[in-house]
Amino acid sequence: xxxxxxxxxxxRLLEQVGSGLAPIVQAGDPVLRAxxxxxxxxxxxxxxxxxxxxxxxxxxxxxxxxxxxxxxxxGVALAVVQDPGVGxxxxxxxxERTPLAPRVLVxxxxxxxxxxxxxxxxxxLSVEGYAAVVxxxxxVNLVGWDERGRPFDEVLxxxxxxxxxxxxxxxxxxxxxxxxxIRSLAASAxxxxxxxxxxxxxxxxxxxxxxxx
Ligand code: NI
Numbered sequence: 001x002x003x004x005x006x007x008x009x010x011x012r013l014l015e016q017v018g019s020g021l022a023p024i025v026q027a028g029d030p031v032l033r034a035x036x037x038x039x040x041x042x043x044x045x046x047x048x049x050x051x052x053x054x055x056x057x058x059x060x061x062x063x064x065x066x067x068x069x070x071x072x073x074x075g076v077a078l079a080v081v082q083d084p085g086v087g088x089x090x091x092x093x094x095x096e097r098t099p100l101a102p103r104v105l106v107x108x109x110x111x112x113x114x115x116x117x118x119x120x121x122x123x124x125l126s127v128e129g130y131a132a133v134v135x136x137x138x139x140v141n142l143v144g145w146d147e148r149g150r151p152f153d154e155v156l157x158x159x160x161x162x163x164x165x166x167x168x169x170x171x172x173x174x175x176x177x178x179x180x181x182i183r184s185l186a187a188s189a190x191x192x193x194x195x196x197x198x199x200x201x202x203x204x205x206x207x208x209x210x211x212x213x
Contacts, residue, residue, distance in 0.1 A: 006076050007042045010051050013072065022058045022072035027127050027175060031070045036077040036171040038107045041149075052104055052147055055080045064125045065100070066163050068170035071126050079105040079167040083159065094199035095120055096158025108144035108168045112137040113155055117213040121184070121196050121204075122166065124176050131192045132180035133201050135213045136162050181210035 013022060025031055043051065051069075055078070059067035065083040069076050083100035085092055092098075116138040123131040139157040142164050146152060156164055166176055177185075184204060186192035195204040205212045 003037070003040060003042050006037060006039075006074070007047070009074055010043060010047060010076075013074065014047070014050050014054065017054060021061050022054055024058065024062065024067075024125050025071050025073050027177075029073075029126075031073055031075055032126055032170070032175060033173045034070070034075050035173050036068075036070055036075050038077050042076075048147060051078070052080060056082065056102060059125075062125050066167040067125065068167050070170055070173075077107045077171045079108065079171065081105065081160075081163050081167055083163060088197075091197065091199045092159075098158060098160060100160045100163060104147040105142075105164065105167060106145040106147065106149075108142060108164065108171070110137075110140040110142045110165055110168050113139040113141055113157075118162075119181070119201065119205075119212045120162070121186075121192075121201055122162065122176055123188070123192075124166070126170075127175065127177060129188050129192075131186050131188060131196055132177060132182070133184035133204070133210065133212070134162075134166075134176050134180045136165050136179075140165060142168075181205075183208050183210040 055067050059080055066081040068079040081100055082102040085097060085099050117135045118138045119133045119135040121131045121133050139155055140161045141155055143153045186195050195201055
């Protein structure tokens with residue numbers, strides 16, 4: 001996809017969707033498996049703002065805590081994140097699920113700050129109806145740009161670190177299932193909801209037979 005096509009695709013989507021929500025692409029669509037093109041200022045600020053507003057709106061309605069552009073069919077390296085928390089103090093404490101203010105990630109990259117990994121259940125709006133345990137870096141150094149082209153270089157830990165790893169992975173064509181303990185896979189309609197409430201998935205690990213970090 002050339003740079004010109006990025007803008008054409010964005011404008012077409014904005015016109016189709018209007019003030020509504022973007023359809024979320026599901027696993028199996030090649031756009032989720034392609035490496036997204038770096039965003040290189042293809043959109044004028046008003047167009048970028050309209051796209052980001054659509055992404056935030058679509059994420060909030062889903063509901064989700066992150067959305068990458070490929071998930072609405074756009075192969076460009078943009079993502080939005082926002083996590084208000086779930087209102088379950090014990091769960092939030094164990095997972096270090098501190099609120100994550102709304103923000104935009106442009107061409108993000110991450111690297112681990114140390115060797116520590118933590119395993120928790122997570123899901124993805126593009127893999128509807130399932131959750132699985134993924135061992136992820138507890139802390140990452142995240143670098144990238146915001147929507148106004150200002151660079152950032154910071155360390156995130158806990159759940160915010162998990163969210164940005166998940167969304168950055170999307171931009172490289174990676175789904176969380178690629179990194180998941182596949183024996184932990186649980187359908188939300190059944191055991192998924194049950195296991196999701198266990199602060200550390202120790203019982204799930206024992207009963208389903210998968211390792212935890
Ligand atoms: Ni996802």
